Each structure stands twice: as structure tokens, then as C-alpha cells.
Amino acid sequence: MNRSWYNASFDLFQQTSDEQIIGELALNSTFADLPTQKIAWLKEISILRKALQGHDGCLHLEFNIPRMGRRIDAVLLIKGIVIAIEFKIDASQYLMADIDQSYDYALDLKYFHEASHKATVIPVLVVTKARSASTTLFRHPRIHGLYEPVSTNEDGFASTLEKILHQFPEIPFDPQVWSDAAYRPTQTIIEAARALYAGHGVVEISRNDAGAINLSQTSDQLFRIIDRARDQKEKAICFVTGVPGAGKTLVGLNIATRYSDEESELYSVFLSGNKPLVDILREALARDTILREKMSHGKKLKKSEAQARVKAFIQNVHHFRDDCQKNNGQEPVEHVALFDEAQRAWDKAQTSLFMKQIKGVPDFDISEPEYLISCMDKRNDWAVIVCLVGGGQEINTGESGISSWIEALQEQYPDWHLYISPALTDSEYGTGNILSSIRTRKNVHFEHDLHLATSMRSFRAETVSKFVKTVLDCEVDEARTLYQQLIERYPIVLTRNLESAKQWLKTQASGSERYGMVVSSQAERLKPYAIDVRSPMNPIKWFLDSKDDIRSSYYLEDVATEFRIQGLELDWVCVSWDGDFRYGNQGWEHYSFRGNKWQNIKSESRKTYQKNAYRVLLTRARQGMVIFVPEGTPNDPTRIPRFYDNTYKYLKSLGVQEIG
Template sequence: MLINKYDNTVYTIQSFLDVEVADWGNRLKDHHIACMNEKASYSQRKAWFDCYNILKREFTNLKLAQELANSVYCIFEYELPRERGRRPDVLLLSDKKLIVLEFKGYSEENQAQIDQAKHYARDLRNYHEQSHDLTVIPFLVLASAKNISRKTDGVQIVSGDKLHLILRNLITNSFEKISDWYYSNYAPLPSLIQSAQLLFKTKEFPQIKQALSAGIPITIKKLKEISIQATEENSHYLALITGVPGAGKTLVGLQLVHETDMLNKKQASVFLSGNGPLVQVLQYSLGNTHFIKGVHDFLRDYASSTMVPSEHIIIYDEAQRAWDSEKASLHRKNSNSEPTDFINVGNKRSSCLLIGLIGEGQEIHLGEESGMKLWADAVKQSYKTWKVFCPKKLNGYFEGSKVENIDSFDLTTSLRTHQAITLQKWVDNLLENKIEEAKKLMENLFDNDYPVYVTRDLNTAKNHVKNKYIDEPNKTYGLIASSKSIILPKYGVNNDYNSTKSLQVARYYADEKHSNYCRNLTNVVTEFACQGLELDMPILAWDKDWIYNNEWIDNKPNNKAKKSKTLRSNSYRVLLTRGRDGLIIYIPNDKSLDNTFIVLIESGSKKI
């Protein structure tokens, strides 16, 4: 059965049994070219025909009544919209069930294959509108196996010869409105880079379900209202937006810059970040250097001169990382902290809205340890009155200042990962040595298809991500590690200073054709180059700078730091929260890291 002339991979079970193999194969070849803009490889075609032969036999063995065989649907190579070629092998639709069949030409399964099947089911369940109310059941079909039927991690693993026995209990009633299902809205979680590209291409915030439910449009609307109020009343406002990792703080800033510039027909706002790698990646990905600037260059131009910025909205991403006066004095003429410089720059204008995007627990550089207190001090010391708009939880910093609480300025839903809040709590408990609490949280992560694996073999980690995303070119994986290089280079992870300094970080994240690209698994980004950015499944290589021995130990303290252990803990907090689909932790087979490996297992991570 064809929905229309373009959707030539949809059959009823009966029409599939009736189709000739050559006709079926040609339809899939045409579909592959349409999806991928290239011919299918020999291995891909072989996999199709292995699948064809198994399904012909097993559907015949089902011995379905004619009416049922004509009303249960089978979709081959369904392309997940906006997922750049991600295609589950076969989908079966019967009654209120969506059965995901992923075929592999092996006699035994591996964890990567199990995870791939689980994640197809997870994404269809979460992001495909017409599948929200369906029971989604993932299968891994081992084409070269015999007499296998078992369930592992929520996935039904079955050999081809046993498939009909399992399906017999699942295919029970017809499926209504196949066209509605096929053309249903599908709204996946885009990465930061994908979201920013979509924003600047379509002129609107990516309309993903999570963004709406997280209240991001409400946050943006409120910021625009405050901006207009500041201009009309010649006032000076500081708005602070807090949020969990991946909550969309950066996208809120980018969207506001974009909307205000469109409204005013000129550049009315500027997006600043002290995160150099993030600036590079966004500028490279968007092909635009006007909206996005480095914060330190901006302050060099305006903080120590009489120059006044033309923009009346100044957005500072990761404002919790603002430099204190000691750090700032090493790089600029004056000895003010960065928050004081920003307030002084705003004071030069008749009106100003200064927006700080705040990520908590992510201060990793020297001079960043003072955090929010610097902003509170800058407001209190200003010769002009600044009103602060912030979530209630920040009130304690601004006692004595004019404060208005805005609930929507605390973003608690992540757009990065599917289980970000639980992941953040797991990381917090792990780093605070609350191992039993961490273990309970990890059980929840695995139940919701966010795996955290640990291994002492680097090749095992690399093979896992390669196999998991072998047919998914849009997915990203790569090596990340601490900047405190001690032993990792001798284990094949070059996190030494010279290697990481020479890395072109924009190429690592956004240039598939470059040797630096993350999926090549040759280059490494550290906490400084990955903060604010993300991979679908990073491989975190653990160095000896942060080891466990009944408690966490800063094994390479920085004597210049006020809180060296806090900075080191925050570095690993950043590294542990970079994954969108999950995380693999590689612990080198070095005796000094034995206890670290053990505590990660005890905290719920699984060995692969």
C-alpha cells in the first residue's frame, strides 16, 4: 500500500507478502537516495534483503486473518523528520502498539545495538505526536542467530526464526489512520548548534515541545517587556536568568538579540560570552560575527574609555563566570571586576538592560570563584540606581537593592538531555560523596534511557559509540577530558597543553570534513572548550587530577586559586554533563585510579 507516490515504503502485512522482491528493493533504493542524496552501499542493500527474507517467512508463519493482514502496517526505513537520515529498519503499527524492529546481521548482540533500538523507541515515543499514546516496543532482531528470545534493558532480543512467536501476541487488531501517523509532527531535541542555525534560518525560536513546556517563550516575552520599560523610563535594569545545564539560556539570549534587531531594523542588542570556544563555534556555525562577541574584547573597548556602546541591551552568557578584580587587572587597564565594568558601561547610557545568563556550579577558571557576589556588589556600588529582576532564590545576594522576582527567569527543564535534572542531581551526589543517593538516581537514568557506562579500555568506548551511531551521521560523539594532563597522553588521549591549544574547536563541533571533527575520535576538548556545548555521547577520559579515596581528592591543586578543589570539582561537573543521549567514562588502567573506577560502579554506572 502506498500513501502517495513519494511514500513508497509503507505496506500492509498482506501487501508486503504479495510484493516482488525486485519491486520492494527498488523502492527502498529510491527512498535511500531521496533521504541521503546517495546510493545505498552494498552492505546496506544486503541488510535490506536479509530483513526481507526474514519478514516474508515470519509474517507467513503468523497466519493472520485476511482482514487483519490488510489493516496492520509495516513501514521500512522510516526517516525521522529533522534527524538527518536516522531511520529505524522496520516499524509495525497494530492497534495501540508501535513495534520498532532493528535488524543486525549478527548471532550475538552488543550494548551499542541494544541502545540504538532503545533510543529509536524513546525518540518516537517522546517526539512523534501521533505516537505519544501508543505503546512503543523496541526489538533487536539478530539475523544470524537461532533460537533466541530474551529481554535485556527493556529491549526484546530475538533471532529471526522466533520473531513470529513474539509478534503473534502483539499483532492483535488493525491500525487506524495510517496517513495521520505517517505525517504526524515530529519535534526532536536539537543540539545548541542545530537550534541556533534553525533560529537564524527560520527567524523564529525552534518550536520544540520542550521549549514551550519549559516556558522559554514566556521568558523571552518578559525580557522584551522589561527592555521597552527601560527605554521608556530611562532606567537601568539587571535581569538574571538561571537554569540547569542545557536549559536553553544561551538560546534565550540569541533569540532576544535576533528579535530586537529585527524589530528595530538595527543592532539594538549584543550577545557576549567569556566562553571563547562557544563564541567561535556559534560564529562559525551561523556564519555571523555581528550578533555574537567575546566579552573581554567588548569590555576592552568600552570599560576603560569614554566610548558608549550603541546597543541598549547587553547580554552576558555564563555571567557566573565573570572575572573578579584580581583576574581582570591582569588583562585590562583598570582593576574593576567584570560586573562592575558592565554596570559602569551601562551607566554611560540613558537606559540599559543588562542580562546575565547564569549557570550554577560551573565556575572553572581562576578568578571566577566569587560568582554572584560580584554582581551584587557592583549594583550596590553604582552611582546610578539599578533594579534587579531575578528568580527568588537569588534574593539573598541583593539585600538592600531594588529587586523584582520573576518565576520564569529560573529555567528548570533541559533542552540538552532527556534526563538533565536527574543527571545533574546524580553528578552533584557523586561529587559530594553521597554514593548511595547517586546509585538510586542512576537507576532512574537507565530506566529513562540515559545510560552512563564506564570502561577501562579506550577501544571498547570508541567501538561502542561508532556502532551505536553507525547509521546516524547527525549524531555526535568525541573525546573530552580534564585540562590537567597527567597520565592520559600515554593512554592515547592527548589532553596535554600543546595538543588542546592547537585544536580548532569550531571544527571539532561543526565541520564534518575536517580532521579535528569530534567523530574522528583523535582530538580532545577540555572543560574550557566544551562548557556550554554538547555531544550526543561523549567519551570522558578520566585523569589523575581528580581521584577517589574514600573522598574526592584534588590531586593537582592550583596554588594560585582561592578554591582549587571547588574549581576541580566544577571541571568534572562540566565534563560529566556534556552528553545528550548518555555518557561513557574511560578510566585508564592505572592503579591510582582503581578506587575511582570502583566508586563510579558503586554510584550506578555500568561496565561495558
């Protein structure tokens, strides 16, 4: 597959007419044939013709970046160097957003394009009408062979290229091998949703290495189950498990996008009780829809229309529940319902309380899982429910875990087929003895492909979730071993200075890599550090907006709690640790702040929620994290040093590196 819309040797490029090159670009373009784009291409071609005279190499125009759903204007393969060029035609300023964009392209090549892993990669920003800029190469301190962006203008581009080439010896390089090399991206859930909604499949946008191949295997298994249910006129429920960041949500979105046509008998809906996730994905898809509409058809789509398009694709599970209640007795339009974070569905007590107090339904006496199954059971022909299940992810009062789903099936729906991941028996999924009671049921199937064992969130180190589990379970020796295995590729550091933590994030992040602070919702005594968990942040602004918006995560002013960050991720994270979850002589101790003092948590379920909250916080980073544990002060009885010292010492004893 050609990743670029046009590619040729420098010699062939120089011999080919502008019209022929433009024609090939237009022929391969997936967007509207706009005059403004042709003018930009002509100017880029002219600039490149002048600069490449006398050089040997290969040129790619409009090189596709699968993970980002965008294209690099030009890539030069010359003397063994990969030069990624971003043109800003007729612009006159070197904007930070443009510099970050050029850097993002280079980072993406370095991280995910196999032939670029060991190559020298240099991003170049050409702002045609800007002032001249000095050409100085600075290598990325953390990533071997990657250089920071070089900015230049139209007149200075040729000399800038000469200066770059002068600094490196020529290395044997096969342009065809580079062009054919595999591209193995690892996306954030927001990037993945954008790509899937734009029509790409899960195989296209995920890595294909042995450790992560089960993403496509799990999707294929679910497609087979759906096809069987349709063909046999059966009703089935599937339980898909996975470690944090393994891609459970990605699998669900993949099915929902495949079957998004309301007229199709396979019409599916993706449901989540995670409101921040739903809001963020809807906003991201709406923004992307507007951009793609403009590029594809040259017209501006109204925000309200874009939002309406994506609203049916991703729905809040509680709204789905309410619609079922309003349409009591009517079968839903969907044949397939995908429930993200199904373990967080409410138990009977929480559901009944909500329906009585908020909805005015006094006699509602079943759990949310049982009611959701009953909604899909109304289909007279066939139906499939896919439950995407995270282990140790219950973080709020009334979340029933997965056992409520199985209890409902066992007691009320004996004819439903069950397809279960074998990992559901693990202790972290909290199924207890309930699975034992259904093993003799004739329509139970254990499917290995329904478990995602490898974290996709951290493309640098897949052992992060396992390391976090050992830290929380106080398995000291294994935690030390795992830390040493991951530290070179996935830095985890420790500090007692918040400003040092913030500076570390800024230093580590490159281009538009997103960073931010996360904190437990019970961390009430971090206020002296301007960390206020009671001051709500805007999740859409925090996750989607740029560095110049004070509400974005980049500003490090607003923080995200486990309720806002669950199911999402950042590249770099600062975990701020308060005295609510502290290490003691017998392991972890649990506290909540009430009035003016910390109080012991005695409820076992609340202890579990709190432990899981820190599990969520410690598994949000894709590339690395810094853990900030305050020193406390003897002058404040709510922040005395012993509330924090043992936690810091414990983390340090695991070998976690300290910074100032």
C-alpha cells in the same frame, strides 16, 4: 499546521497530475523556484507512482523536520508503518553521508514526533542510478520499532517496498492523527542557533511538555522586562539561572535574534567569553547562511560575506569590552546586552592584570562586571543587561562568580532595577551573603520565571545534572537512587579499558549522532593512552566536521577539555578520568601534575575550579556516557593503581554498570 508541502492519500496522489503536485510543492516552498528542483520532484513522483500502485496509505512530500531545519523527501504511512524516504536523484553511489542522513530523519521522527514514538519507523535511501542492493531489515538494538536504513535504486524501489510490507502485519493507523501529532524537538545549541537565526522562535524549536515549558516563559518574562525598561526609560539587569543544559544560552539567542535589527530601538547583542562557543556558532551560522542562500535564491554567497553577517549577532565579550574602552564616553549602539555564562566574568585582580599586561592600561582597577555595567550605563535613555548564570560553572582562575555583578550594582549603580531568579540563593551560585544586602533595595524583583529548572540537553533523562551533583557532593544514597531512575533511558557505564569505551560509543551512536572524548585540562598522565591535553584540538573541526575528517570528534583522537566543551554538547561522551581528581577516604582529593609528580592542591578556589571542571565534563552528553578510569601501573610512579582504584570503586558503588 501542515508539516509537509504536499500530502494526500495514495489514491488521490495517483489521480492528481504532475503539474498540480509540482505547483502545490512550489507554492508551499520557502526556497527559490529552481528548475533543477522541479526536475528532481518529477522523477521522485514518477518513482512513487509506480511503487504505490495497488497500495492504500498516505503520502507526505517535503516533510519538515523542525529540529534539523531540513525536510524528508517523502514519508509513506502504510499498514501502520512510517517509511521515511531520502531520494538521491541521478546519483550512483550509496554514500555513508547519505545513509546517515536518511537514518537521522528516522531517528528524529522516533525521538521527537509523538505519533511515531510507538510506530515502526524505517528509513529508505533511494539512489536512483546505483547498483541493486539486498533488502534486509535490521532493527535498532537500542530503540524499539526503529530499523536501520534500507538502500535501493530506482528500479528496485517498488520491490523493496513490497519486501518491507511483507514482513509486518497490518496495524490500524489514522494518517490524520499522525499528521496532526505534536513535534517536540530537543536541540543541540548549534542546531538551536541555526534555527533561531533562520527566523524560528524558541517555542517552535523547543519541547512543550510541562517539564520544559519554562523556556518560553523565561523568554516572555525577559521580553516584558525589556518592554518595561523601554517604556519607563529605566535601566535593568536580569539574572537568569538554570541547571546545566537547561537552555540559558538558547534563551539569550532567542532574544538576540528577535532584536537583531541595528535600526531597531530594541537592538540587542549576544555576548560570550567562551571563545570556542563563539567561534563554533559563528562558523555554523555562516555555513548555514551559505546553504540557505543557495537554496532560497540559487546563488552562492561568499564565505567572508556570510561570516560578516553573523559576526555582529554573536560577539566575544572581551571584544565588546575593548570597543567600549576605545569609544570612552560614547553610548553603545545596543540597548540590550545578553552576557552568556556571566558567572565567568573576571574579578578585579584578573581584569587589572590583563589590561596592564596585554592592553597597556596600568590604572584599570575595576572588575569586568563593573566595567560592562558602566558601558551599558552610558546609554542616556534606557538599557537592559541579561546575565545568563550557570551554577558551579566557574572553571578558571580569576572568574569572579555572580557576586561581583551584584557588588558593582550595590556600590555604583543604585538606580538600576534588579530582576533576580530565586535560585540565585542556592549555594552552587556562590552569592554568599551578598544577596542579603540588597533585599531591602526598593528596585529588586524576584521572578520565578527567570530560573530554568529542567535540563534540555538530555532529552532522555532530565535528572542527569542532579545525579552528577550528588556524585560530586558524595551523596551516595541519593546518587544510587537517581542512577536507577535514569539508567534505562540514559545509559551510564564504567570501564577500565579505553578501547572498550571507544567501541561502546560507536555502538551506541546512530546516523550522524556525534560522539567524542572529553577530559580534564589537568589530566596530564593520560598520555600513555594517546590522550594529550596539551595538544590543542580545533574546536570548529571537532564539533562541526564529519566522520571522514580526522580532526572531528568522531575519530576519537583529539579530546576536548572543560574549556573547549563548556556550553556545548555531544550525543554520546567518553569521560576519561585521570588522577588529578581522585576519590579518597575523606571524599574527593585534588592534585595537579608539576614536573614529574602529582602535587596536592591547597587553594580552595582551585579545588572548586577542578570540581566544576568535572561537573562540566559529566554533563556534556545528551544521550549517554561511558566513564573511563585507567588501571594505572605499578611501574610508573605517576600512574600507580591507587591513584585510580578508589575512584573506580566509588563510581561502581553507586551502581554504575561495568563493561569489559
